[in-house]
Amino acid sequence: MTVADSPLAWWRRQGLRFRLTVVAAAVLALALAVSASVLVTVLDRALIDTVDESTRQQAQTVRVHADAGTLTTPITTNDGTIVQVVDAGGRITHVTYGADRLVPLLAAAARERVLREGGEATFLDGRPYAIPGPLRVVVVRADRGQTVIAARPVAEIQMSLATAGRVLLIGTPLLIVLLAAASWVIIGRTLRPITALRRGAAEITHTARSRRLPVPESKDEVHSLATTLNDMLARLEEAEQRQRALVSDASHELRSPLASIRLQLEVALGHPEGQDWRETAEGVLEDTMRLSKLAEDLLALARLDERGGVPARTEPVDLDQVTRQIADRYGDVRLTACEPLVVSGDALDLSRVLTNLIDNAVRHATSTIEVALTGDGTLTVTDDGPGVPEEDRERVFNRFTRLDSGRGRDEGGAGLGLAIVRETVRAHGGTVHLEDASPGLRVVVWLPRG
Structure with missing residues (x-):
């Protein structure tokens, strides 16, 4: 038998x-089998204990009369108990009605x-004594060797227990089948969401980006799953839109320098005799640097x-040293404060x-650029340029976002x-x-201390 054909597979x-x-x-x-077994066992024990207690009480009553010498023949019992009184010599002296007078x-x-x-x-098997079925026998010692x-x-009792066992044997499988059918229906309804x-996921294609999965009304685990999946679809849709x-923005930004390079080269090749090749090279180099x-x-x-x-790496970074090194590259940047500060992260990313x-x-900037680093993790870069309107101060952090003033500069970046x-x-x-x-x-900029 292969693994694919095994019962587990x-x-x-x-x-x-x-x-x-x-x-x-x-x-x-x-559970039902164990319960039925325990039920029959406990019921059998309880009934037998009841019979034993009743039989013992009858034996004690007869013993009291035997000790007092007041026994009569036949002995009278009110619950069908069979009683024999045997003397010291082994002879039966008193019995209940119908009991054997010769053989104990x-x-x-x-x-x-x-x-x-x-x-x-x-x-005790009662058949040798003409009594059908088994007997429960109690022996009590009396005075004078009796x-x-x-x-x-x-x-x-045994017939009643046998009947109960047959009922359980037939009724338990029927109950199991009934409850299995009910479980099948209930589980089916539970799994319907x-x-x-x-089905909703199967209907979502690459062309149906705004589709969402159906959310059941019940506030259960399936509802939480559907909500989580819809949140995931929203994030994926947002990521796809961002991509x-x-x-689109990258294509637009690439088109301008590529077109400029192509135009300059076509003009230079079309009119080589009147072309300043150094100027052409400088223009192509400038566009290449932008690319x-x-x-x-x-x-x-x-x-x-x-x-x-x-971060790409997580290591201690002396941000004050990084700040000094970068500020020194710019001649018109003034470092107003640079307190010692160690942060955890990637030095190259922080330098960028x-x-x-x-x-x-x-x-x-018009004339002044100031850089300051304080020990609480705050890094500031200040210029005296035109600034950014308050309503645009959050938007400028989006990708490929440039304000109109920035778009008019030839040296402006891509946003x-x-x-x-x-x-x-x-x-x-x-x-x-x-x-x-x-x-x-x-x-x-605020960064947590390392």
Whole structure:
């Protein structure tokens, strides 16, 4: 037998509804079987104990009369108990009506054994004594060597127990089948919302981006699952829209420098005799640098998206040293404060954050650019340029977002610098926002201390 043909593999191939129904029916069958067994056993023990107690009481009553010498023949009992009184010589002296007067129910050796064991009741076959079925026999010792033997038939009890067993044997399977059918229906109704979810998911295609899965009215686990899946679809739809927007904006940004390079080369090749090739090379180099910068920014964003908001490395970074090194590259940047600060993250990513902020400040500043780092994790870059209107201070962090003033500059970027800054700062557990510097703009970055 191969693994694919094993019972376990067959079981795994079955549907959830079938497996739940079978498991429920099996557990129910086991519980009912154990319950029926316990019921019959307890009922048997209780009935036998009742018979034993009644028989012992009758034997004790006869013993009292035997000790007092007031026994009459025949002995009268009100519950059908058979009583024999045997004297010290082994002869039967008194009996109940219909009892054997010649042969004791228990021989002398058997009577002594029962008495030694504490007088507990014992079973005895009544057929040799013309009594159908078994008997429960109790032996009690009386005065003057007498012994009282009391017995009571238990055939009716055994017949009642046998009848109860047959009823349970027939009724239990019927009950299991009934409850299995009910479980099949109930489980089917319970799984119906999951079937609706599956059908809804099957209807969602790449062209139906705005579709959502049906959410059941009941506030249960399936409702939570549907809500979670719809949230996931919304996030996927948002990510897809962002990717489409990124491709569209990137294509638009690439078109301009490529067209410029093509135009300059076509003009130069069409009129080589009157062309300043150095000027052409410088123009092509400038557009090529724009393409290179755009490619680097797109690659940085792609890596940030791929890491899911987690830094590439997590190591102690002396942010004050990084700030001094980058500020020294710019001659017109004034470092007003640089307190010692260690943060946890990636030094290259944090360097890119400060570089992008200073590049933006240099691009828009009139005369002054200030950089400050304080020990509480706050990094600020301030310029005295035109600033950003308050209603646009959140929008400028979106990808490929440039204000009208930025679009009019030939040296302007593609609108990815601040987007890279925010994604990188968030990956390091920090925040970034814009403030009015009166005049100019102040970018405030906060990073948690390492």
